Amino acid sequence: MSKAKKLLIIASKGTLDMAYPPLILAQVGAAMGLEVGVFFTFWGLNIIRKDTVDKLKISPVGNPALGMPNILGILPGMTSLATSMMKKRIEGIKMASIRDMIKECKELGVKFY
Numbered sequence: 001m002s003k004a005k006k007l008l009i010i011a012s013k014g015t016l017d018m019a020y021p022p023l024i025l026a027q028v029g030a031a032m033g034l035e036v037g038v039f040f041t042f043w044g045l046n047i048i049r050k051d052t053v054d055k056l057k058i059s060p061v062g063n064p065a066l067g068m069p070n071i072l073g074i075l076p077g078m079t080s081l082a083t084s085m086m087k088k089r090i091e092g093i094k095m096a097s098i099r100d101m102i103k104e105c106k107e108l109g110v111k112f113y
Contacts, residue, residue: 006035014046016056016086016098017063022047023101030108037111048112053099057083 007029011022022038029036046052060082061073072078090097096104105112 004035005033007037009036009038011038011040011044011047012042014043014052014056016058016083018044019047019056019098020095020101023098023105026105026110027101027108030105030110035111036105036109037113038105039113047098048102053102054097056098058086 007025009022009025009029011019013019022044026036026038040048046056057079059073060068060078061070063073063082068078068082073082102112
């Protein structure tokens with residue numbers, strides 16, 4: 001008797017840019033036939049809360065992928081600007097929203113904890 005292969009992913013960050021990796025990994029694992037679970041903890045709970053899932057933001061401070069000096073990140077409105085830029089980029093490449101990815105994960109049998 002062979003044991004089922006399992007994958008458990010921990011989502012502990014609740015920002016827009018950090019919501020995608022655990023959901024993408026979960027979808028890929030489920031598509032490969034693994035039993036997949038995602039454990040949401042700390043700020044990662046914002047990813048699955050109905051009142052916050054559509055309001056996730058991205059912080060420009062300490063995020064080298066944005067190519068923006070950290071000093072600019074402390075200016076008022078920069079978080080909103082970075083979030084807006086990221087959402088436009090996500091829409092531009094026709095990537096699913098976080099809400100849609102959660103729905104797809106559930107359809108694939110991914111368990112959320």
